[in-house]
Amino acid sequence: MNSFRNIALVGPYSSGKTTLLESLLHVTEVTTRKGSVKEGNTVGDASAEARERQMSTEVTAASFEHGGLSFTFLDCPGSVELLQETLNCLVGVDAAVVVCEPEPQKVLTLAPLFQTLDEWEIPHLVFINKMDRANSPFSEVLDALKQVSSRPLVLHQYPIGQNEDLQGFIDLVSEQAFHYHPDSPADPMPLPAELADQEKAAHTEMLEALADFDDHLLEELLEDIEPPQSEVLQDLKTELGADLIVPVFVGVAEAGYGVRPLLDALEKEAPEANDTAKSRELEPSSDRLVAQVLKNYFSPQGGKLSLVRVWQGTLTDGMILNQVRVGGIYRLLGQQQKTLTQAEAGDIVALSRLDGVKTGDTLVVVDGSAVPDLPTAQQLEPVYSLAIAPRDRKDEVKLSSAVSKLLEEDPSLSWEHRETTHEIILWGQGDIHLKIAIDRLGRKHKLPIKTHTPHVPYKESIRKSASSHGRYKHQTGGHGQFGDVRLDIKPKARGEGFTFKETIVGGVVPRQYIPGVEMGVREFLQHGVLGFPIVDIDVTLTDGSYHSVDSSEQAFKQAARIAMQSGLPNCQPVLLEPIERVILSTPTKFTSQVLRLISNHRGQVLGYEGKSGWDSWDEISAYLPMAEMQSLIIELRSLTQGVGFFIWRDDHLEEVPDKVAERVLARVETEF
Incomplete structure (x- = not known):
């Protein structure tokens, strides 16, 4: 059985995840030439949509063998608008590498990602990329990262220099300094004397962080005994695998700096695939196949590929999963496909022609046994x-x-x-x-x-009562058409809907024609005086007359429409708009700005409080008109460095303010 490592590359837009993947493929000699995002020749981001925007638009899988291990890296989009792609894949990996830039002001964008990783207990490391462009002291970058992680950050490396002076790094486990070389292994170098104090302090801080979870190491430190490197590495592996710590690495992916040490740590310290499966209460060596869909792709030719994680058992070509036959098994390297005859537990592969199978589905051979309940990603609500x-x-x-x-x-x-x-x-x-x-x-x-831009589904209603009369008389030479009704029209409380009643006595309107009256009223309500459907109204048929020969249900339907048409303008029609109940989440530092944003969108703040489980975040409840919602997510993200979000639901209808109603009706008149 192979030993697998499945790693997600995650982080904000422009942090360099795709470039890091290119360097990983290059240093492992999977590719002979390192691609560039700018040149549009990377293994990842191969779709036309990604190439045009120079950004990841969907998950890219890259699988390869290295050092006796089978690696699959999932390069996830960084845009907050494509977060669902990342969440769907995180449920199938063994660890994640959080790629970020060395800019303290940008670190806040990592907060929701760290929250998810910690909540789901997914082991993760941090790779601080682009250290050659760092403008802030390394300590400030580290402090900012500590503010958004609920797990303690443990420095694995300490940089030597920054910006154009970046020279290399110090490995804090071995306390050996290394000198960077572009796209080549780093060479050992003497520890710079000016960094001796910082290195010693960082080394001690690393050991103390590990000792919080290892009593033996704590005893050694208390007795001033330097622990052996093997013990430190084992602690790093154990505590990373339990998602107790977050090791931090540094480098420059574009130049290949720090890529080999990161890969080495993933080999030696990242959890094995079988361990992850056991944490899901699955047994990898079982004969029963259990797999999970992480992503579906459709090619321009219409073929479907499903990216799946094999959790348990052995997957073979032609196997019938969830009543669908597997049409082929492939190992992916971007858009390249390598045909396989089988896949073992721990592998991530692509399966073809799994029609009807959705992202998150658990795949099994249907035999009547219970289907394992595997974790799935939360479904983000549309905004x-x-x-x-x-x-x-x-x-x-x-x-x-x-x-x-x-x-x-x-x-x-x-x-x-x-x-x-x-x-x-x-x-x-x-x-x-x-x-x-x-x-x-x-x-x-x-x-x-x-x-x-979608039209707002406005409604209309009335403010006062009125009575109306409608007569329909039409002579065509033979039998004519005659219907005559009197209606009482009254407003109802908001949300009570429409009711139709009749108080006819003496048969002035025969029973068989009354349904026609109601039909005429209902049809008129679809397009009221202001041009919108009418709601919250009570209509009562009180009187009328008929002709023994010329009356018909159709004639009374027309009479009712005439009565509504003449009576509604006297009822003070009013325009109604849908109001949404919105719950906005924002870092506390932006709460006052978000409150102003709500007010600027004609919103009503209902209250706000600290967001449960999120340190230094607030949750604001408000009512907002649907007409003001279209740009809300864009403005909210702009105010909150891209991390603010909201959920919403339809709540009620409310009268549109007069000035706004005038603009709406003028626009409707122009459009139609």
């Missing part, structure tokens, strides 16, 4: 939307199928057909996210799309 339609109306029949495949590939998307505005709404995590989705519809599914 941004666009109305979509094919550029060519002839393509409307293709839209449903294409969007379904799009959602299968990216489950953080969703869509709805909004009946009141006759629009198809695509929901996601932000403007970039939806633009990527629109690009994929065009490229992969040959479905060019046009978009616009």
Whole structure:
């Protein structure tokens, strides 16, 4: 059985994750030439959407053999709008490398990621990249990182120099200094005398952090005994595997600095795949196959690949999982595929043609046995939307199928057909996210799309009561049409809906025609005086007359419409807008700005308090009009360095302020 290491590369946009993957592939001689994001020739970010934006737009898997181990690195997107991709893959890895820049002001962007890693107890290391561009003292960078991690950070290396003066690093386990060389192994060098005190303090701090979880090491320190390197390395492995500490490494991925020591630590200290499986209460050596889908891909030709983690048993080609036959097993290196006949527990591979299988699904051979309950990623709620339609109306029949495949590939998307505005709404995590989705519809599914900002589903109601009369009389030469009704129209309390009653006596309107009256009223309510559906209204049929020959249900339906049309303007029609209940999460340092943001969007703050389980974060409850929600996530992220987020739900309808209503009605009149 092979020994596997499955590692996620995570971190903010532009931190250098894809460049780090290129260096890892290069130093392990998997590739002969290191690719560049700028040149568009990297193993990762190979899709057209990624190349155009010079950013990761989906997870890239790269598997290779090195040092007797089988590695799979999952390069995850850094954009907060593509966070769902990262979350879906984190459930299937053994450890994560958090890649960040040496800028204290940017470290806050790591807070939600650290929160997730700590909450899910995923072992993780930090790689501080781009040390050749560091403008702040290393101690400030480290202090900022400590503020966003609930686990103690343990320095594994100490940098020698920074910016253009970056020379190398000190390994704090061996206390040996090394000199960097571009894309080559670092050479041992004498420890700089000016760093002797800092190195000794950092070494001691590392040992004291490890001793918090190892009584034997604590005794050695109390007795002033220097522990052997083997003991320190074993402590690092044990405590990293238990997600008790976060080792910190430094380097410059683009130049290959620090990449080999990081890889060495992943070999020696990162948890083994089998240990991760056992933590999920699975037995890797079991004969029963258990796997989990981490990601679905669709090629431009329409073929489906499912990236899966094999947790238990052996996966073979042609095996039937969840009632679907495996069409092929592949090891991925970016878009390159290597055909396999089987995959062992601990491996991450791609399976073809698993139709109907969704991200997060547990795959088993269905035999009546209980299916293991594996952890799955939380589903992020949508916060941004666009109305979509094919550029060519002839393509409307293709839209449903294409969007379904799009959602299968990216489950953080969703869509709805909004009946009141006759629009198809695509929901996601932000403007970039939806633009990527629109690009994929065009490229992969040959479905060019046009978009616009969704219309707000306004409603209307009335403020006062009125009575109205409607008569429909139409003569065509034969039998005519005659219907005559009197209606009482009254407002109802908000949210009570529509009711229709009748108080007819003496048969002035025969029973068989009353349903026609109600139908006419209901049809009129679909498009009221202001142009929107009418809600919260009570209509009572009080009187009328009929003709024994010419009356019909249809005639009374028309009479009812006439009565509504003449009576509603006398009831003081009022425009209503949907109000959302919103819960916003923000670092406390930005709370006052977020409160102003809510006020600027006609919102009503209901209260705020510390966010449970999140140190130095607040949670704000508010009501916001749907009309003010479209740009909310963009502005919230702008105010909070990209980390603020919210959840929302429909709550109630409320009258639109007069000045706003005037603008809305003027715009509607112009558009229609």
